[in-house]
Amino acid sequence: MPVSKEPPLIACAIGRGAYSCKLIESTKEFIVNVPSKELKPKIYYCGSHSGYQVDKFKETGLTPQPARKVKAPIIDECVAHMECKVKQEIETGDKNLFIGEVIEAYADEALAKGERNVEYAKGDFPRKIYATRFRWVLD
Numbered sequence: 001m002p003v004s005k006e007p008p009l010i011a012c013a014i015g016r017g018a019y020s021c022k023l024i025e026s027t028k029e030f031i032v033n034v035p036s037k038e039l040k041p042k043i044y045y046c047g048s049h050s051g052y053q054v055d056k057f058k059e060t061g062l063t064p065q066p067a068r069k070v071k072a073p074i075i076d077e078c079v080a081h082m083e084c085k086v087k088q089e090i091e092t093g094d095k096n097l098f099i100g101e102v103i104e105a106y107a108d109e110a111l112a113k114g115e116r117n118v119e120y121a122k123g124d125f126p127r128k129i130y131a132t133r134f135r136w137v138l139d
C-alpha cells in the first residue's frame, strides 16, 4: 500500500517464514511488479508456493529481466514496476512490515497513457501510485 507521496513510499507486510522476507532483509531492496488479469493463474501459483521449495520463474515461465536500479529482476510480463529501497523495517506479529522508497517506476506505454487498465485499479493507475517525481512516466 502507498504510505507517502513525497517521498514516494510503499509498505508491504511479509510473513517472516517467506523466502521473500529473507531476500528483502538481506538485500534491503524489492520490486513491486503489477500483473495484468491474464497473469492471474501464474500469480496465484507464485502466491501459493515458496521460493524455498521451487523456482517460480522456471515453473510459471515468467521472465526475469534486469531492473534499472536494484539488483532484483523485474517480471517482464508485468505491466508496471516499482523499484524500492527499504527505508524502515518493523517487526509486527508474524510479519515484517517493510517500508520502501520508490526509486524508479515505469509502466507499459498504453497503461501509462490511460489507454489500458489493470482490473483492480481502474481509471488513472499508475497516477494513483506514482508520486509526482515520476510524472514523466505518464507523459
Ligand SMILES: Cc1cc2nc3c(=O)[nH]c(=O)nc-3n(C[C@H](O)[C@H](O)[C@H](O)COP(=O)(O)O)c2cc1C
Pocket (backbone or CB within 6 Å): 013, 014, 015, 017, 018, 019, 020, 021, 043, 044, 046, 047, 048, 049, 050, 051, 052, 095
Ligand atoms: C493474491 C495473494 C496475495 C498475497 N499477499 C501476501 C502478503 O501481502 N504478505 C505475505 O506475507 N504473503 C502474501 N501472500 C502469500 C505468499 O505469497 C505465500 O506465502 C508464498 O508462498 C510466499 O512465497 P515465498 O516463500 O517465495 O516468499 C499472498 C498470496 C496471494 C495468492
